[in-house]
Amino acid sequence: MINFNGDLLPSTSFFLNQENRGLRYGDALFETIRVVNSKIFFWEEHYLRLMASMRILRMDIPMDFTMEYLESEIKKTLEANTMEDKAVRVRLGVHREGGGLYLPESGSVAYIIETRELDSPFYMLGGEPYTVELFKDHWVNSGLLSTLKTNNRLINVLASVYAEENGYENCLLINEKKNVVEAINGNIFLVRGNIIKTPPQEDGCINGILRKQLLKILSKLEEYTVEEASVSPFELQKADELFITNTITGIRPVTNYRKKQFRTDISRDLLGKLNMHVRLEGGK
Structure with a gap:
């Protein structure tokens, strides 16, 4: 119904x-x-x-x-x-x-x-390989309209088809300035050392609910420094970890980008904190 x-x-x-x-x-x-x-x-x-x-x-x-x-x-x-x-x-x-x-x-x-x-009442961390690639055929326009969840999702559709045709689990979308903005179905976070970085909304990323919750969690953790700043494609190769967030799946670690293989240690740590956060605040 x-x-x-x-x-x-x-x-x-x-x-x-x-x-x-x-x-x-x-x-x-x-x-x-x-x-x-x-x-x-x-x-x-x-x-x-x-x-x-x-x-x-x-x-x-x-x-x-x-x-x-x-x-x-x-x-x-x-x-x-x-x-x-x-x-x-x-x-x-x-x-x-x-x-x-x-x-x-x-x-x-x-x-x-x-x-x-859905399959599970909890946010789960998939253990299978998860490979991404840049989608460069079209780009997201930076600005306010791109941050909204409108039905104008043609770029996401085309990127999904591209990923399916080329054997990738997901694609990363870029804006007109060639900065990495988000994944097909969620926001992205890069980890390098103790720095966790995510693109700012000004670059055109979706104003994600889970993104907001994770930033709230990270603001209370002294062991990490959080940055909302533009992400160059070159930074992907230098990152220790890369993960995707959305309200349905929670945190989805990326394992491979081209020849780069990522760790998932911090993703696992944050997933546990996210599940605890949901139990305390999710229904408010």
């Missing part, structure tokens, strides 16, 4: 038409949310990011679009799919209502909630 504007419909329903602005123009946003036993991880952060993104895109925010209302709709959808006691990936999509060409006829919105079961 899916939730469309509060109505529960079979997942096979045809409830959108050719006027959908998310389909026509990418005039839509989405949040990918991890839920375990009906506990929504980092719900306040997801909600605030969604509201801020809707304002940036000049969408009208309905009066009933409160944290409490959307949380209840998510849980209603979980219950309809008998997923209240499971680990679940939830996609909350918001699109501007149909009508108009580039200029919308209105700013009113509709929403869709989808669910998919």
